[in-house]
Amino acid sequence: MSKRPLLSPTRHLTAFAAAVLTSALFSSASPAAEPVTVVAFGDSTTAPRGNLTVYSAILQEELRNVNVINAGIGGNTTEMARKRFEKDVLAYKPKLVVLQFGINDAAVDVWKTPPATEPRVKLERYTENLNHFVKTLKDSGAQVIVMGPNPLRWTDQLKKMYGKPPYDPGNADGFNGPLVKYNEAAAKVAQAHEIRFIDTQLAYRDKAQEEKLEIDKLLLDGMHPNDEGHRLVARLLRERILATEKAAPLGIQPGPVWKSSGETVEIGPECTDISLDAAGDKVLLGCGLTKLSDGSMMAVYSTPSSYYAKAGQTWIAARVTKDGGKTWSTEQEIARNADCQASHPSVLRTKDGTLHIFYLAFKTWKWKDLNPTPEAQSDVYTARSTDDGKTWTTPQPIFDGYSGATNGAIETKDGKIMVPYSHYVNDPGRLVSRVSISADGGKTWTLGAPIDIGGAGDHEGALEPGLLELKDGRVWMLIRTTRGQFWDSYSADGGATWTPAKAGGIEAPSAPGHMTRLSDDRIALVWNKKAKNRRELYVAVSADEGSTWSPPVAVARGKSTTYPFIIEGSPGELWIGYHDVPKGWNFPRARHLKIQAPK
Known part of the structure; x- marks a missing residue:
C-alpha cells in the first residue's frame, strides 16, 4: 500500500463491493x-x-x-x-x-x-x-x-x-x-x-x-x-x-x-464518547491530552471564550479523568496572561514526570496588502508542573511573533523537548514552520531553522506542523499546506536544521494532523482527508515508519471536526481529541473519544 491513504471507493450502478x-x-x-x-x-x-x-x-x-x-x-x-x-x-x-x-x-x-x-x-x-x-x-x-x-x-x-x-x-x-x-x-x-x-x-x-x-x-x-x-x-x-x-x-x-456527540457531531460505531461536559456555549479551545503518573488522563484547553475576548479574560484550564473518560474533575485554571488571550494549549508529560503546557498568547491579527502588520501578535508561551498539575510555574515566552496553533510537542530519546508551530514572515506575507527546542527540561529555549515552502497570503505556506521521532533518530515534521496534501521535512540534529520540505503523499485539506508512537512501535495518525475537507476525521496506523498506512477509519464527522490530537491510553487504546466547530472559531468546542487502534 502506498503512503497515500485510500480514497473512498467509486460507487456506480453495481452493488457495493466491500463491507465496511x-x-x-x-x-x-x-x-x-x-x-x-x-x-x-x-x-x-x-x-x-x-x-x-x-x-x-x-x-x-x-x-x-x-x-x-x-x-x-x-x-x-x-x-x-x-x-x-x-x-x-x-x-x-x-x-x-x-x-x-x-x-x-x-x-x-x-x-x-x-x-x-x-x-x-x-x-x-x-x-x-x-x-x-x-x-x-x-x-x-x-x-x-x-x-x-x-x-x-x-x-x-x-x-x-x-x-x-x-x-x-x-x-x-x-x-x-x-x-x-x-x-x-x-x-x-x-x-x-x-x-x-x-x-x-x-x-x-x-x-x-x-x-x-x-x-x-x-x-x-x-x-x-x-x-x-x-x-x-x-x-x-x-x-x-x-x-x-x-x-x-x-x-x-x-x-x-454512528452515535451523536453533542449537537452537531457523530462518532463512529466503534468509538466511545469521552467528551468533557461544559454548560451552554462555553468555549473549549484545545484538545490536548496527557497521562499522569497514576495513569489518569489530563485534558487541557482555553476557556470561556475564544481569541477575541478582552485581554486577561481567557485562561488555560485542565481537567482530569480517573475512570477512562466517564467523568472529569472540576476545572482547574493553570495559566493566564493579563495582557492577552491565553488560547489553544497543547500538553506534554516528559520522562521525568514533568508536565509542560504550550499555548498562544494572542493579542491581535492584522493584515494589510501583502503582509501582516506590526500589530499582529500571537506569541508562544509555556509553563511547567512537577507535581502532576497541582501547581505550575509562571508562564514564560518561547517565541515572539505571530504564531498559529501549537500542534503538540515531543520529547526525543536524548531528552530534548521540541514544540512545533508556524509563524508569519514578510514580503510576501506567509507562514513558515519551525520548532522551539529545550535541552534543559523547559527552562531555556532555542529556535530551529524555519521551513519555508513559499506562498503568499495569511493562510499560505507551511502551516501548523506536527512532529514524531523516527526509530533512526530523525524527527519527522508533518506540515499542513493548502496544496492538497501534507508536506514532509526531517531533522537529523535535534531540530536545528531541516531538509527541504516536499509533498509527502498523504492527502489532506488545509488542516493539521497529529501523530503518536504506540507501545507496539507503530505510528498512529489522525487527520482530515482531503475528500471530506474538515467534515470527517480519520485514523490510520503505520508499521513501517510512515511508508505505508492501514486503511483509514472514520472516527468523527460533522460540520467541522478538525484540529485533532492523539495519544495512547492503555496499549492499543487511542484517545483522540478534536474540535467541533459548527459556527466558526469564535465558538469551538473540544471533544474527545476513544477507539481501539486499527490492526
Missing part, C-alpha cells in the same frame, strides 16, 4: 445466507455525487445482510426513469426499493428561450409513473418505500436561471413552487398502496428548526443534499427499513450505527 471495516465488530450476528438486495432508484439526489457519502452508502454501512444498489441518475425525471426501470431495478430482483423523484419532474425551465410554462413532467403523469413503479414492484414481491423530493433553496446561480414566475426569488421558499404539489402526490401514491412514505421536506424543516439553522445548511448547492442532508435521509430510511423488516421479514438486520 466496522461491520467486523458485529460479526457475532448470523446473517441470512443471501444478502437482501435493496435498490435506491432516483435522480441526482440519490446518485453518487463527487465525494459526498450518499444515503445509499450509509445504508450499506448501517444495515447488515444487505446489498445496496445505487440506481440514481442525475437529471432523471420519472419519464426517463421509466425507460430504464427494467434494466436498472427489476433486473436485480430486489426485495426492497426506495423511490425518490420529483425535483426534475416539477422543474419549469423558465431559463430556456422561449421560457417553458409547464413542468418537465406534468403532475398527472408523474403520479401515473410513480404508481407504475410501485405496482410493478409490489407485484414482483418487493417492499417499497417512497421518499418525497427534498426542499430547494435559492442560490445566486439558481436565481439567474429560475428567478421568474412561477418561482418567487423574493421568498426563501420560492424555489419550491410546483414541487410542493409533487411531494403531496408522492405521499398520496404511498398512501394508496399502503406503503411507507418519508416526507423529506418536513424532515428538513424539522431538522433546521431543531438545530436553529437554515435549510440551506443541509444542501450542497440549493438543490442537492450535502453530507449532513444525506445522513438525515439515511437515518429516516434506516428506521423505516427496519420497521418494514419487523412487519414483513426479509432478513435485514441492524448494523453498526
Whole structure:
C-alpha cells in the first residue's frame, strides 16, 4: 500500500463491493445466507455525487445482510426513469426499493428561450409513473418505500436561471413552487398502496428548526443534499427499513450505527464518547491530552471564550479523568496572561514526570496588502508542573511573533523537548514552520531553522506542523499546506536544521494532523482527508515508519471536526481529541473519544 491513504471507493450502478471495516465488530450476528438486495432508484439526489457519502452508502454501512444498489441518475425525471426501470431495478430482483423523484419532474425551465410554462413532467403523469413503479414492484414481491423530493433553496446561480414566475426569488421558499404539489402526490401514491412514505421536506424543516439553522445548511448547492442532508435521509430510511423488516421479514438486520456527540457531531460505531461536559456555549479551545503518573488522563484547553475576548479574560484550564473518560474533575485554571488571550494549549508529560503546557498568547491579527502588520501578535508561551498539575510555574515566552496553533510537542530519546508551530514572515506575507527546542527540561529555549515552502497570503505556506521521532533518530515534521496534501521535512540534529520540505503523499485539506508512537512501535495518525475537507476525521496506523498506512477509519464527522490530537491510553487504546466547530472559531468546542487502534 502506498503512503497515500485510500480514497473512498467509486460507487456506480453495481452493488457495493466491500463491507465496511466496522461491520467486523458485529460479526457475532448470523446473517441470512443471501444478502437482501435493496435498490435506491432516483435522480441526482440519490446518485453518487463527487465525494459526498450518499444515503445509499450509509445504508450499506448501517444495515447488515444487505446489498445496496445505487440506481440514481442525475437529471432523471420519472419519464426517463421509466425507460430504464427494467434494466436498472427489476433486473436485480430486489426485495426492497426506495423511490425518490420529483425535483426534475416539477422543474419549469423558465431559463430556456422561449421560457417553458409547464413542468418537465406534468403532475398527472408523474403520479401515473410513480404508481407504475410501485405496482410493478409490489407485484414482483418487493417492499417499497417512497421518499418525497427534498426542499430547494435559492442560490445566486439558481436565481439567474429560475428567478421568474412561477418561482418567487423574493421568498426563501420560492424555489419550491410546483414541487410542493409533487411531494403531496408522492405521499398520496404511498398512501394508496399502503406503503411507507418519508416526507423529506418536513424532515428538513424539522431538522433546521431543531438545530436553529437554515435549510440551506443541509444542501450542497440549493438543490442537492450535502453530507449532513444525506445522513438525515439515511437515518429516516434506516428506521423505516427496519420497521418494514419487523412487519414483513426479509432478513435485514441492524448494523453498526454512528452515535451523536453533542449537537452537531457523530462518532463512529466503534468509538466511545469521552467528551468533557461544559454548560451552554462555553468555549473549549484545545484538545490536548496527557497521562499522569497514576495513569489518569489530563485534558487541557482555553476557556470561556475564544481569541477575541478582552485581554486577561481567557485562561488555560485542565481537567482530569480517573475512570477512562466517564467523568472529569472540576476545572482547574493553570495559566493566564493579563495582557492577552491565553488560547489553544497543547500538553506534554516528559520522562521525568514533568508536565509542560504550550499555548498562544494572542493579542491581535492584522493584515494589510501583502503582509501582516506590526500589530499582529500571537506569541508562544509555556509553563511547567512537577507535581502532576497541582501547581505550575509562571508562564514564560518561547517565541515572539505571530504564531498559529501549537500542534503538540515531543520529547526525543536524548531528552530534548521540541514544540512545533508556524509563524508569519514578510514580503510576501506567509507562514513558515519551525520548532522551539529545550535541552534543559523547559527552562531555556532555542529556535530551529524555519521551513519555508513559499506562498503568499495569511493562510499560505507551511502551516501548523506536527512532529514524531523516527526509530533512526530523525524527527519527522508533518506540515499542513493548502496544496492538497501534507508536506514532509526531517531533522537529523535535534531540530536545528531541516531538509527541504516536499509533498509527502498523504492527502489532506488545509488542516493539521497529529501523530503518536504506540507501545507496539507503530505510528498512529489522525487527520482530515482531503475528500471530506474538515467534515470527517480519520485514523490510520503505520508499521513501517510512515511508508505505508492501514486503511483509514472514520472516527468523527460533522460540520467541522478538525484540529485533532492523539495519544495512547492503555496499549492499543487511542484517545483522540478534536474540535467541533459548527459556527466558526469564535465558538469551538473540544471533544474527545476513544477507539481501539486499527490492526
